[in-house]
Amino acid sequence: MRSQGAASAPDAGAVRARLWSAVLDADEDTAVDVVFEAVDAGMAPEDALLDVIASVQQRIGSEWAANRITVAQEHAATAINDRVIAALSRHPAAARPDSAGHVTVACVDGEWHALPARLLAETLRLRGWRVDFLGAQVPTPHLIAHLHQHAPDAVLLSCSIATRLPTAHAAITACQAAGVSVLVGGAAFGPDGRYARMLGADAWAPDARTAEARLREGLPRLRLASTHQAIDDLPHLADQEYSTVNASKGALVAATMAELENRFPAMAGYSDEQRHHTRADIAHIVDFLTTALYVDDDDLFTSFITWTAGVLTARGVPAASLRPALELLAAQLSQLPRAQRLIAAARQTLDSETS
Amino acid sequence: MREKASLGDAVWQAVPHPVVVVDQDGLIREVNAAARTLLPAATPGARWSTEVIEAHPTPLPDGSTAWWLSADTDRELRDTREALARERARAAFLDDASAVLMSSLNVERCMEATAQMAARNLADAAVVVAPETGRELHLVHSGPGGSAHRLNVDEDPADVPGLPEALRGFPPVPSRPLDPALLPEWLVPRHLAGLVGSVLITPLPGHGVAAGALVLLRHESQPRFSESDDLYARLFAARAGAALSAARLYAEQASITRTLMRDLMPPRLERLDDFELAGGYRASADHELVGGDFYDVHPAATPDGETLVVLGDVCGKGLDAAVLTGKIRNTLQALAPLADQHEWVLRLLNSALLSPENARFATVVLASIARRDGQVALRLTCAGHPAPLIVRNDGTVEEADTRGMLVGALPQFRARSFETTLAPGETCLLYTDGLTEARGGPLGGEVFGDERLAAAMAQCAGLPAEAVVERMMMLASEWVSDREHDDMAVVAITAPRRTHLSAVDGHTPGRYIA
Numbered sequence: 001m002r003s004q005g006a007a008s009a010p011d012a013g014a015v016r017a018r019l020w021s022a023v024l025d026a027d028e029d030t031a032v033d034v035v036f037e038a039v040d041a042g043m044a045p046e047d048a049l050l051d052v053i054a055s056v057q058q059r060i061g062s063e064w065a066a067n068r069i070t071v072a073q074e075h076a077a078t079a080i081n082d083r084v085i086a087a088l089s090r091h092p093a094a095a096r097p098d099s100a101g102h103v104t105v106a107c108v109d110g111e112w113h114a115l116p117a118r119l120l121a122e123t124l125r126l127r128g129w130r131v132d133f134l135g136a137q138v139p140t141p142h143l144i145a146h147l148h149q150h151a152p153d154a155v156l157l158s159c160s161i162a163t164r165l166p167t168a169h170a171a172i173t174a175c176q177a178a179g180v181s182v183l184v185g186g187a188a189f190g191p192d193g194r195y196a197r198m199l200g201a202d203a204w205a206p207d208a209r210t211a212e213a214r215l216r217e218g219l220p221r222l223r224l225a226s227t228h229q230a231i232d233d234l235p236h237l238a239d240q241e242y243s244t245v246n247a248s249k250g251a252l253v254a255a256t257m258a259e260l261e262n263r264f265p266a267m268a269g270y271s272d273e274q275r276h277h278t279r280a281d282i283a284h285i286v287d288f289l290t291t292a293l294y295v296d297d298d299d300l301f302t303s304f305i306t307w308t309a310g311v312l313t314a315r316g317v318p319a320a321s322l323r324p325a326l327e328l329l330a331a332q333l334s335q336l337p338r339a340q341r342l343i344a345a346a347r348q349t350l351d352s353e354t355s
Numbered sequence: 356m357r358e359k360a361s362l363g364d365a366v367w368q369a370v371p372h373p374v375v376v377v378d379q380d381g382l383i384r385e386v387n388a389a390a391r392t393l394l395p396a397a398t399p400g401a402r403w404s405t406e407v408i409e410a411h412p413t414p415l416p417d418g419s420t421a422w423w424l425s426a427d428t429d430r431e432l433r434d435t436r437e438a439l440a441r442e443r444a445r446a447a448f449l450d451d452a453s454a455v456l457m458s459s460l461n462v463e464r465c466m467e468a469t470a471q472m473a474a475r476n477l478a479d480a481a482v483v484v485a486p487e488t489g490r491e492l493h494l495v496h497s498g499p500g501g502s503a504h505r506l507n508v509d510e511d512p513a514d515v516p517g518l519p520e521a522l523r524g525f526p527p528v529p530s531r532p533l534d535p536a537l538l539p540e541w542l543v544p545r546h547l548a549g550l551v552g553s554v555l556i557t558p559l560p561g562h563g564v565a566a567g568a569l570v571l572l573r574h575e576s577q578p579r580f581s582e583s584d585d586l587y588a589r590l591f592a593a594r595a596g597a598a599l600s601a602a603r604l605y606a607e608q609a610s611i612t613r614t615l616m617r618d619l620m621p622p623r624l625e626r627l628d629d630f631e632l633a634g635g636y637r638a639s640a641d642h643e644l645v646g647g648d649f650y651d652v653h654p655a656a657t658p659d660g661e662t663l664v665v666l667g668d669v670c671g672k673g674l675d676a677a678v679l680t681g682k683i684r685n686t687l688q689a690l691a692p693l694a695d696q697h698e699w700v701l702r703l704l705n706s707a708l709l710s711p712e713n714a715r716f717a718t719v720v721l722a723s724i725a726r727r728d729g730q731v732a733l734r735l736t737c738a739g740h741p742a743p744l745i746v747r748n749d750g751t752v753e754e755a756d757t758r759g760m761l762v763g764a765l766p767q768f769r770a771r772s773f774e775t776t777l778a779p780g781e782t783c784l785l786y787t788d789g790l791t792e793a794r795g796g797p798l799g800g801e802v803f804g805d806e807r808l809a810a811a812m813a814q815c816a817g818l819p820a821e822a823v824v825e826r827m828m829m830l831a832s833e834w835v836s837d838r839e840h841d842d843m844a845v846v847a848i849t850a851p852r853r854t855h856l857s858a859v860d861g862h863t864p865g866r867y868i869a
Contacts, residue, residue: 109641145609149609151459250800
């Protein structure tokens with residue numbers, strides 16, 4: 001099998017299946033062997049990264065959402081995948097000259113999922129780019145200091161958690177103000193990249209290959225237009241609804257929690273852990289509502305509620321339990337028309353899905 | 356009092372002199388053709404104003420006024436308008452140039468921006484020459500279509516008349532035109548080769564730091580550089596020079612900082628054969644890379660020796676605290692060979708910190724790690740530090756039973772060590788109180804606390820070291836969200852679930868975890 005060469009590269013599906021069981025078992029050695037065997041048998045290192053490791057990583061996320069693996073397994077599997085990527089980058093088949101250009105890859109502050117950015121960085125290296133990989137949770141001041149010192153041709157920012165979009169916006173505008181073009185990617189920017197455009201990114205890519213192609217087309221290395229103001233991107237922020245809700249998140253969660261306990265005497269019998277989960281769920285709802293106010297987009301909040309409903313259902317909690325929390329939040333934010341609109345849209349979706 | 360017998364308005368059109376008739380209310384009634392070309396904004400019905408033009412009034416019998424526009428304002432006005440438009444464009448360009456130049460503190464980018472903007476607004480091509488630093492001369496050429504590219508040439512600027520003076524930066528020299536015939540090839544951007552009609556060399560004034568020179572080139576079909584072009588070029592050069600010297604100063608400072616900080620940064624943790632180590636670090640302030648928390652690793656000197664891991668917390672935050680972490684790390688590195696006696700090492704560290712200049716104290720935890728009989732043997736000693744947590748394979752979480760006084764506060768020191776072993780899959784977590792004392796959570800002001808940390812650790816049985824660290828850093832970052840927090844540091848020591856074959860399969864020399 002090994003000697004057949006590039007003409008008969010192994011089937012990605014079969015390699016994926018083997019890697020999946022190895023990472024789930026946190027078996028690093030088997031995981032590395034599976035990928036190395038595939039590369040030795042003719043699979044391109046880029047295909048190993050994107051069609052095998054990235055797919056397995058994606059499956060880890062969806063298996064967690066479906067409650068088929070634990071959060072600890074998710075972390076373990078991710079760590080194993082990360083080690084496989086590190087090992088692969090030292091495989092002789094992955095050696096490339098770095099002549100295409102110089103870019104910086106980083107995760108937005110608060111974004112701890114480093115693996116997608118890592119896969120992107122390795123893909124770019126394989127295609128001949130010199131890459132500075134700054135990793136997860138990069139505070140914007142560190143990123144800007146890096147740009148001043150190293151002057152890359154472009155910055156690639158990764159963000160998968162939608163609630164980090166305001167931070168991503170700050171990072172995008174700061175990079176551009178430092179004269180560097182920004183390409184963004186990750187689930188947070190929406191399946192069609194709409195939030196990337198809204199937040200003024202120079203480019204958006206749904207995956208690593210597209211990102212590389214977009215870089216090849218060329219982003220302006222020097223941004224000569226200097227008159228752009230960040231507030232121009234989001235004129236609706238003038239109504240202060242975002243800042244109002246953002247500043248009172250903790251109080252909103254506490255009040256919603258207290259009122260829920262009033263309405264549902266059964267909650268008095270909740271264990272500490274159940275109470276903690278409920279409070280964390282409400283905090284998430286408030287976080288997403290805040291972010292939806294920032295980008296003024298119904299879909300962002302509605303799809304979060306739909307997703308949460310799915311996660312709860314998978315864990316045996318009826319999705320309808322989200323309804324009272326939404327009602328209570330709406331009652332507390334009665335003075336804020338955009339918040340009312342967002343919550344109403346989410347309630348409607350929830351009603352149509354649970355009826 | 357209006358008289359009916361006024362001059363018919365049509366008459367004014369026949370008057371060869373520019374004239375505007377204004378009624379008693381101050382509104383324009385009539386503008387003849389000669390006046391229209393002069394004052395396009397003056398239309399019947401508009402309000403009349405003599406602010407924009409010199410004019411002489413003649414009262415008319417019907418109470419209105421004929422304004423005779425001053426005869427030679429005609430050409431003057433047109434010239435003034437053109438000059439105004441030109442100056443406005445130049446002011447707008449200089450304003451834009453300042454904004455672009457100020458945005459980057461990178462020397463290369465500033466040079467590129469200077470060449471690009473000069474080629475777009477002052478000439479057909481431009482070359483920025485960096486001040487001489489080494490044997491090679493560093494240049495940026497503007498290219499076609501607003502591009503710019505860097506190149507290094509092994510040439511002597513003395514071959515170009517006027518260039519050495521412009522590069523020196525001081526004493527100030529005026530811009531200087533140059534005969535294109537004297538221009539060496541390396542100073543001509545490729546798209547203008549053989550077509551240069553005129554050249555102007557302008558110094559980039561750098562406020563005490565040499566900032567380089569700007570060479571402007573025009574195509575032979577274009578007019579030569581005029582005196583006003585020269586003035587304009589110097590205004591631009593002043594801005595570019597200031598930006599370039601600021602960028603150069605920043606680069607020097609950043610390089611000094613980098614050198615001084617190198618030993619203060621948390622180390623990369625190398626993969627060791629017998630156990631896994633992973634570390635996580637987050638400084639309290641976003642703009643800082645280091646703070647008062649630290650960790651370090653001193654690998655075993657012999658294959659069967661002990662590896663020493665140190666994690667600690669100096670009281671206070673920021674750079675002052677970071678400097679002391681550097682001293683502690685250096686001291687502990689020197690003491691590492693004595694680490695079979697933790698208490699002894701900590702006693703020496705304590706006395707080293709008890710100098711009159713040092714008012715800060717610190718808490719430290721030492722972990723000596725060795726592989727014994729398929730298990731990882733651990734010796735842990737705390738000096739005023741939170742006790743490490745150990746997660747067993749069944750999910751129980753133990754607190755290491757070690758206690759000691761903090762270091763750098765009192766002349767005497769005492770501590771009690773704790774020994775244990777990790778079976779494959781088990782992890783010992785060293786952490787600083789920045790993690791447990793982090794404030795935030797769903798309600799905003801709650802402390803993360805020991806219980807949450809222990810509960811999180813209970814989930815970590817069987818995980819690789821990096822996964823444990825990632826989980827802890829993620830929980831902490833979720834907990835504090837955008838709020839202020841103290842420095843945080845964690846190190847996970849894990850007994851791998853399987854023996855690693857990475858050392859023997861030949862594929863993966865020197866893998867790292869960090």
